[in-house]
Amino acid sequence: MDHFDIRDGVMHAEGVSLAALAAAVGTPFYCYSSATIRRHYQVFADAVAGLGDGDPLVAFAVKANPNLSVLATLAALGAGADVVSGGELARALAAGIPADRIVFSGVGKQVHELEAGVEAGILQFNVESEAEIDMLGAVAARLGRVVEISIRINPAVDPRTHGKISTGGADAKFGIPWDRVPAAFAQAAAHPGLRPIGLAAHIGSQLFDLGPVEDTIRRLGTLAQEMTAAGHTIKRIDCGGGLGVPYRPDQPLPPSPADYAAMVARVTAGWPWRLMFEPGRMIVGNAGVLVSSVILTKDGASKHFIVVDAAMNDLLRPSLYNAWHDFRALAPRAERRVATIVGPICETGDTFAEDREVEAVGAGDLVAFMTAGAYGATMASTYNSRPLVPEVMVNGDAWAIVSQRNQPAAMLALDARAAWL
Numbered sequence: 001m002d003h004f005d006i007r008d009g010v011m012h013a014e015g016v017s018l019a020a021l022a023a024a025v026g027t028p029f030y031c032y033s034s035a036t037i038r039r040h041y042q043v044f045a046d047a048v049a050g051l052g053d054g055d056p057l058v059a060f061a062v063k064a065n066p067n068l069s070v071l072a073t074l075a076a077l078g079a080g081a082d083v084v085s086g087g088e089l090a091r092a093l094a095a096g097i098p099a100d101r102i103v104f105s106g107v108g109k110q111v112h113e114l115e116a117g118v119e120a121g122i123l124q125f126n127v128e129s130e131a132e133i134d135m136l137g138a139v140a141a142r143l144g145r146v147v148e149i150s151i152r153i154n155p156a157v158d159p160r161t162h163g164k165i166s167t168g169g170a171d172a173k174f175g176i177p178w179d180r181v182p183a184a185f186a187q188a189a190a191h192p193g194l195r196p197i198g199l200a201a202h203i204g205s206q207l208f209d210l211g212p213v214e215d216t217i218r219r220l221g222t223l224a225q226e227m228t229a230a231g232h233t234i235k236r237i238d239c240g241g242g243l244g245v246p247y248r249p250d251q252p253l254p255p256s257p258a259d260y261a262a263m264v265a266r267v268t269a270g271w272p273w274r275l276m277f278e279p280g281r282m283i284v285g286n287a288g289v290l291v292s293s294v295i296l297t298k299d300g301a302s303k304h305f306i307v308v309d310a311a312m313n314d315l316l317r318p319s320l321y322n323a324w325h326d327f328r329a330l331a332p333r334a335e336r337r338v339a340t341i342v343g344p345i346c347e348t349g350d351t352f353a354e355d356r357e358v359e360a361v362g363a364g365d366l367v368a369f370m371t372a373g374a375y376g377a378t379m380a381s382t383y384n385s386r387p388l389v390p391e392v393m394v395n396g397d398a399w400a401i402v403s404q405r406n407q408p409a410a411m412l413a414l415d416a417r418a419a420w421l
């Protein structure tokens with residue numbers, strides 16, 4: 001469910017007309033609905049409340065949408081954060097997410113990032129390799145701190161999602177193969193500054209099938225029992241994120257948070273450990289749209305092209321994953337036609353949709369790419385020297401620019417002319 005509805009003939013985000021926003025800030029821009037973000041967080045948090053030791057932690061996966069106001073919206077609801085870089089850690093802390101609700105994941109954390117996490121006093125590091133155990137052990141020793149870690153396992157399951165967002169297969173770069181967990185725990189326990197207290201997994205994104213997730217959580221439980229028997233004190237089990245969102249109205253729905261929580265409840269019944277969850281996409285995916293204008297339409301030899309002012313640098317998912325984003329006119333049109341929707345960038349990959357039946361739009365019309373709140377603005381680049389687009393957040397009848405459009409002059413200011421030129 002989201003809060004993007006047609007009112008008085010034009011798409012609104014909650015109480016704010018997207019056409020009015022377009023007039024105020026120009027296109028393209030991202031717009032987020034804070035009511036939708038709050039609702040999705042609450043639905044998820046309510047679904048998992050009481051599981052495990054009764055005090056689960058929902059740590060929003062910051063990489064899905066790291067905007068400070070998005071994080072602050074979630075912080076106000078008690079969310080934690082799953083960060084994968086020093087930059088994300090800084091954003092989560094700046095947004096007011098307490099350090100003891102922050103978990104640091106990632107396959108290649110650098111020493112300065114490990115130090116930043118240790119100094120901030122975050123809840124735990126999810127460690128993904130034997131080498132990282134020794135790196136973090138050295139950092140903890142140098143800083144004179146004791147750090148709690150979970151071992152992220154590679155469960156060797158097929159999450160049955162798009163290959164580029166599958167992270168749980170045996171040959172994925174993520175985690176430590178599950179059969180090496182006992183050795184990894186022993187290695188960590190030998191570091192005076194490390195306490196191996198948990199197990200973690202995250203098998204992929206846009207998951208529609210709960211079976212592989214269930215197998216993975218069972219595996220975490222079995223390993224936690226084995227590590228307890230081996231004399232370690234297990235405190236937390238991190239189930240990761242990955243729940244899918246509906247991008248296409250004509251396709252079956254992903255499992256709901258209630259379906260997911262029912263599965264977790266069944267698998268974890270009687271577990272004494274604190275459970276952690278790292279949802280990203282399902283919290284923010286449907287809470288954002290990318291608003292754009294049609295620059296012109298043109299007819300090729302056989303295709304009808306709609307050329308919009310947004311491009312692959314603003315919303316990469318269609319080029320990167322062949323992802324589907326619904327394309328709608330802000331002012332609904334009865335007439336429909338088959339079109340190929342492209343941006344202005346000089347790449348054939350700059351295509352949002354190919355030969356899709358959409359509302360018939362023409363030059364100057366305002367349009368929206370739906371379900372763009374996750375992995376949207378955060379993947380943007382300035383390719384073709386296109387400025388990063390602004391992000392706007394709506395709250396009821398109020399709105400605010402929560403990330404500025406950067407200007408061509410600001411981009412140029414980062415460059416320098418070499419002394420010999």
Ligand SMILES: *Cc1c(COP(=O)(O)O)cnc(C)c1O
Nearest residue numbers: 061105205241242278279280281
């Ligand atoms: C990306 C990621 C998530 C979030 O995945 P979603 O599909 O957005 O829910 C959670 N945990 C880790 C470790 C991740 O890398």
